Amino acid sequence: MIFPGLFSEPVTRDQARDLARDELEKPIYHRERPSFLDKMIDQIREWFDKLTPDGVKRPGGGGGDFTLLILVVLFVLLAVAVVWWMRGRGNTKAAGAALLDDVPSSATDHRSAAAAFAAEGRFAEAIRERLRAIARDLEERAILDPRPGRTARELAHETLRAMPVDLSEGVGVFDDVWYGDRPGTPEGYALLVALDEEVRAARPRPLERVP
Incomplete structure (x- = not known):
C-alpha cells in the first residue's frame, strides 16, 4: 500500500x-x-x-x-x-448546654411545672422540666453532687455510674426537642415520666471498697 x-x-x-x-x-x-x-x-x-x-x-x-x-x-x-x-444528637449546643440554671428549685417544683405544661399540650417544656426533676431529685438525695453546669448527657453518664438506670433514651428525646427542632410528643413525655419514677425507685450502687 x-x-x-x-x-x-x-x-x-x-x-x-x-x-x-x-x-x-x-x-x-x-x-x-x-x-x-x-x-x-x-x-x-x-x-x-x-x-x-x-x-x-x-x-x-x-x-x-x-x-x-x-x-x-x-x-x-x-x-x-x-x-x-x-441536628439534635450531633448538635454541639446539646453537648454543652447546662440542664439546670442557677435559680433555686426542687424536684417537686419541676414535676409540678412538667405536669402543668403537659396539661396544656406543651410537651417540649414538659419534657425539659421532667428531666430537670430527675436531676434535682438525684442532687437532693445526695446521689449526685449539686452542679449548675451539668449537661443532660453528663447527667445520663453520672446517673448510670451511680445506679442501674440508663437515661440515655430520655436525654435523646430531650436533645431532639430542644436542639433538633423536633416537636415534643405525649410519648416522649411519658418516657421521661417513666424514667423519673425508675430513678426514684432505684437504689444507688454500693460504693467500691478501697483495699
Missing part, C-alpha cells in the same frame, strides 16, 4: 492502522459525538421516563431541563432531610 506523495516505500499494515487511528482522533471527526454530560443526562432522562406513569405529560415535551429540575428538587429535599436528622 502506497500513499502518493507521502511515502517512497510501501506502508506496512501496522503503520496504516496507526495512521488511520491518528487521523480519526482529530477533533473534526468528533464534533457530533455526545459529551459525557450529555450521555449522563440521556441516561437520567431514560430512568425518569421509566418512573413517569403513562399518559402524564411533562412541561416542554419532556426535555432535559425538566428532568434536571426534578433532580435538583430531589437533591434539596434529601439535603434538608439529612440536616434535620443530624
Whole structure:
C-alpha cells in the first residue's frame, strides 16, 4: 500500500492502522459525538421516563431541563432531610448546654411545672422540666453532687455510674426537642415520666471498697 506523495516505500499494515487511528482522533471527526454530560443526562432522562406513569405529560415535551429540575428538587429535599436528622444528637449546643440554671428549685417544683405544661399540650417544656426533676431529685438525695453546669448527657453518664438506670433514651428525646427542632410528643413525655419514677425507685450502687 502506497500513499502518493507521502511515502517512497510501501506502508506496512501496522503503520496504516496507526495512521488511520491518528487521523480519526482529530477533533473534526468528533464534533457530533455526545459529551459525557450529555450521555449522563440521556441516561437520567431514560430512568425518569421509566418512573413517569403513562399518559402524564411533562412541561416542554419532556426535555432535559425538566428532568434536571426534578433532580435538583430531589437533591434539596434529601439535603434538608439529612440536616434535620443530624441536628439534635450531633448538635454541639446539646453537648454543652447546662440542664439546670442557677435559680433555686426542687424536684417537686419541676414535676409540678412538667405536669402543668403537659396539661396544656406543651410537651417540649414538659419534657425539659421532667428531666430537670430527675436531676434535682438525684442532687437532693445526695446521689449526685449539686452542679449548675451539668449537661443532660453528663447527667445520663453520672446517673448510670451511680445506679442501674440508663437515661440515655430520655436525654435523646430531650436533645431532639430542644436542639433538633423536633416537636415534643405525649410519648416522649411519658418516657421521661417513666424514667423519673425508675430513678426514684432505684437504689444507688454500693460504693467500691478501697483495699
